Amino acid sequence: MKLRQILLGAAIAAMPVAAAAADCEIGMGIAPIMEGDQVPAAVARQLEAKLKTVLTHVGVAAGDYDCQFFLTGRFDEAFSQEAGGVGGRVLVKTNLQLAICDGENRKVFATATFPLKGVGASDQQALTRALGSLNARNPEFINFVENGKAKIVDYFDKNYPTYMAKAQKALKARDYDEALYWSTSIPECCAGYAQAAELASSIYQDKIDYDGAMLLAxxxxxxxxxxxxxxxxxAYGYLSRIDPSAACYAKAKALGKKISASVREDYDFETKEKYRNAVELEKQRIDAARQVAVAWAQNQPKTVVKNNWIAW
Known part of the structure; x- marks a missing residue:
């Protein structure tokens, strides 16, 4: 049996947290695995799911939406043979090659090869069991991921001004969601994070003010x-959606009181006032900004990443 290429082509954006290359959470994408000529679809899906799980365990936010950094891989040619014993069991041996890549700049940050061996009642079952050795306790896998993460951190240390410039450009066009995407892409452990976080907070406030003004109108x-x-x-259906930290909130509250006095119906602004205390916390504002950025990225048209530039 021959196993031809399995490319996990695709991508994701970095949504950060932590504070040194080893502790910093980096985002990395894994798209649906493209099946090779003789690779069972179930095995391809299981490999994708397993990679997401082990990446999470070693500090990588594995996701699906399209962006820059991704994990890709393929199986070398494999062979199977009868394993002997009762039930006609099959032994399968192969090598899984993995690479952490920068799709935007067509660079390979880290590579590793994992010998796999499994026994099962069929080729598919044997392959499925062979994937069992690929886990978060595998030192080679941990070193592979940490090496890739360090290269990504280095990339952001050198290139964060480009992200800031893209955020500013989107902000000028009042494309607040895209601006938040670029300004929240820089991991916390990277140079430029403090500036990016400050910019993201400012963009988020501009978005709140703009949306609030539209809702008030x-x-x-x-x-x-x-x-x-x-x-x-x-009218109150619109007023209730205005964030308490919006510049127009006082006018919104005044209009709400005017409406209440005229129609003798009490609209609840007290709950919104209590909420104001929470959203003023900077961490919650940055988290909210990131959620907007993630939603923006997930709604972008998906692109097929061609990995033929990766040298195995």
Missing amino acids: QAEGEWASDPSAEGGRA
Whole structure:
């Protein structure tokens, strides 16, 4: 039996946390595995799932959405033979080659080869069992990932100004979600993180202010066109979505009180006021900004990463 290429082509963005290359959480992508000519689909799916699990255990945020850094791999040609014993069991041996890559710059950051051997009632079962040795306790796998992570940290240390410039460009176009994507991409353990976090917080506030102003204008329009209980409820539907830290929040609250006085219905701003205390915490603001960035990246059109530039 021959196993031809399995490319796990694809990508992800880095969504950071921690504080030294070994402790810093780096994002890395794994896309659905492309099946080789004789590679069972179930084995390809299991390998993808296993890689996500072991990457998480060694401090990598493994995801699916399209971006720059990714893990890719392939099986060498393999052979199978009867293992002997009862039930006609099969022995399969192969090598799994893995690479951590920068798809944007077409660079390979780290490579490793893992000899695999498994026994099962069929080639597929034997291959599935062969993947068992690929786990977070495997020293070679840990070294492989840590080496790749260190190269990614070095990349951000040298290139973070480019990310800042892209964030500023998107901000000028009022594309707040993209701006947050670029400004939150720099891991916490990298040079430039403090500047990027400050920029992300500023962008997030601009987004809140802009969205709030749009919602207030819609609320005012609803109330002006229909100053009744029904119009008040429609207006408050917009007011209730305005973040308490938005620049227009005082005006939104005043309009809410005006509507309440006219239609004799009490709208709850107290809960929103309590929420204000939470969102002012800088860490929560950065976390919220990252969530916006992740959502933006996940909604981008997927691209197929061609890995023929990777030398095995």
